[in-house]
Amino acid sequence: GQQVMQIPQYQHVQEGEDFTTYCNSSTTLSNIQWYKQRPGGHPVFLIQLVKSGEVKKQKRLTFQFGEAKKNSSLHITATQTTDVGTYFCAGPVGQGAQKLVFGQGTRLTINP
Amino acid sequence: NAGVTQTPKFRILKxxxxxxxxxxxxxxxxxxxxxxxxxxxxxxxxYYSVGAGITDKGEVPNGYNVSRSTTEDFPLRLELAAPSQTSVYFCASSTLLAGWNEQFFGPGTRLTVL
Structure with a gap:
């Protein structure tokens, strides 16, 4: 079945350093979503990318969707302690894209 | 709006x-x-559901059952709990409107099977 792989699994940075997580799908995606899960919390939707090559920014977060719509990345500039958590990408599967398949997530920890 | 609510928050089963x-x-x-x-x-x-009365299996359905008698409620039943079912369970909902499938998650239920 369709798989979505994320790397790295873990990333530890000093506060102020940049962070990037990468997502790769085994098949072409109609769109890709990103979620953030704080420690002990639940996943919260961040963004959805739809167009080939699309780039979207949310303050210090930059999201990219690859030209072939099979990969995506999330880049955080100058990390802050509030960025701690696990970041998941997810792609739609199934008839009518009713379901999402999630990557394993990248857990970000930050040294203040 | 309360959004998505889940109960209980924690549970220990034998x-x-x-x-x-x-x-x-x-x-x-x-x-x-x-x-x-x-x-x-x-x-x-x-498991997932696309509307009241309609449910379908996901990736890991064994040991679980669901029902969807109303739009609002989607209970998950565990029969004969096993240690392998120790996990955090999240319920989510979405509209899938015009290809937009943002999922809203509940706070989760932490289940331990001993």
Missing amino acids: IGQSMTLQCAQDMNHNYMYWYRQDPGMGLKLI
């Missing part, structure tokens, strides 16, 4: 016991989902 995890949403979403998240892992889909 092997072989059964229980129902409750999930409700007040956003009039057609689509509802149950995921499990094992420690340090991603989310795996157990």
Whole structure:
């Protein structure tokens, strides 16, 4: 079945350093979503990318969707302690894209 | 709006016991989902529903059952609990409107089977 792989699994940075997580799908995606899960919390939707090559920014977060719509990345500039958590990408599967398949997530920890 | 609510927050079961995890949403979403998240892992889909009366299996349905009698509620039933079902269970809902499938998650139920 369709798989979505994320790397790295873990990333530890000093506060102020940049962070990037990468997502790769085994098949072409109609769109890709990103979620953030704080420690002990639940996943919260961040963004959805739809167009080939699309780039979207949310303050210090930059999201990219690859030209072939099979990969995506999330880049955080100058990390802050509030960025701690696990970041998941997810792609739609199934008839009518009713379901999402999630990557394993990248857990970000930050040294203040 | 309360969004997606789940009860209970925590539960400890003995092997072989059964229980129902409750999930409700007040956003009039057609689509509802149950995921499990094992420690340090991603989310795996157990069951989902595209509307009242319609349910389908996800990636890991064995040992679970669901029903969807109303738009608002989507309970998950565990029969004959096993230690392998120790996990955090998240319920989610979405509208899937014009290709937009943002999923709204509940706070989760932490289940331990001993």
